Amino acid sequence: MRVGIVCPYSFDAPGGVQFHVRDLAEELIRRGHTVSVLAPAEESTPVPEYVVSSGKTVAIPYNGSVARLNFGPVVGARVRRWVEQGDFDLLHLHEPFLPSLSMLALWAADGPVVGTFHTSMERSRGLQAISPIVVPMLEKLTARIAVSAEARRTLVQHLGGDAVIVPNGVYVDRFADAPKDPGWVGTDERPTIAFLGRLDEPRKGLPILADAVAPVLAEFPGARFLIAGRGDATEERELLARHGDSVTFLGGISDAEKASLFASVDVYVAPQTGGESFGIVLVEAMSGGALVVAADIPAFQAVLDDGALGRLFHRGDAASLARTLVEVLGRREANAVLRERAAAAVRRYDWGTVTSQVLAVYDLVLSTAHAPVREDPRSRTMFGRIRAAAQGGDRPWG
Incomplete structure (x- = not known):
């Protein structure tokens, strides 16, 4: 044809x-x-x-x-x-x-x-x-x-x-088989949370994540936030600079690096405020083995099966995001069930x-x-x- x-x-x-x-x-x-x-x-x-x-x-x-x-x-x-x-x-x-x-x-x-x-x-x-x-x-x-x-x-x-x-x-196996990056792998003492998106697009939600960092670090001082994506985010960079090496801006990353990121981190955060019709990055993150914490916009609710495959927080609410991350980081072993369920579900994509x-x-x-x-x-x-x-x-x- x-x-x-x-x-x-x-x-x-x-x-x-x-x-x-x-x-x-x-x-x-x-x-x-x-x-x-x-x-x-x-x-x-x-x-x-x-x-x-x-x-x-x-x-x-x-x-x-x-x-x-x-x-x-x-x-x-x-x-x-x-x-x-x-x-x-x-x-x-x-x-x-x-x-x-x-x-x-x-x-x-x-x-x-x-x-x-x-x-x-x-x-x-x-x-x-x-x-x-x-x-x-x-x-x-x-x-x-x-x-x-x-x-x-x-x-x-x-x-x-x-x-x-x-x-x-999504080519699921490319993410499932991606090599881990030792610099991005989380531990019990230093769990890693990743964000990926255009830094200067407000609807991608970086300002919401930025406001949630301090409450999370208050409960888990060793947590590390890895922020990937292109674009200027001067205000957020200045806000997050006070957290030192707890926050790292990775800049733009390649497809291979994205797959490695999702295979390495404990949690992937999707704080988008709207304008998303699907949520392909959620599927990629679940394919790589990361636990997804996402805003409860309709598209993300559908991909996460209303919370059966990941965790949802109230859209645009940094306090809700912080609470959800604290809960997730506090129950690492229990999250294995969600990850296994997500890994099976993404095969449909x-x-x-x-x-x-x-x-x-x-x-x-x-x-x-x-x-x-x-x-x-x-x-x-x-x-x-x-x-x-x-x-x-x-x-x-x-």
């Missing part, structure tokens, strides 16, 4: 969606399929050989973070050329409602198209404003996938329709299982397809069709 996958976000600053696209592409290739991924990337950015760059991006604030996207007539021409030359049996577009490559590919393509929705958000005026344009266009999707119940809720709430849930994937579920969707789509993917000639007048849709005229794809 020839599959074209479109990633809207730049490979210059990889995140959850980019890693999802990369791993899915490589698993499909491993199974004998031919895959081409279209994604934004600078010329100097190293990308896998199956990735075709669509060029430079623009940073746009989105859902509490910053998305690097590219869009416009020049990019649209590149997308149409990629679609026409790809001779794909099927297209798989990620986040097709964003003004990005995926939306352009949806305009450009005619044939079997699958869309995957990753985003979770509350009511969005922006999405409501563009829904008269986006909803008719989304009817071109032959099938829809949501990576979680939260992503499905966002799709249904904002754009209508429905989707089958196929979760994000292994890429071997997840890719089979994605392929089942592909098979269903292709069973009803009458022709492979081709360029849709109507895409060449897309801006006129957008205007017509926005003004309540003819539907762009009716």
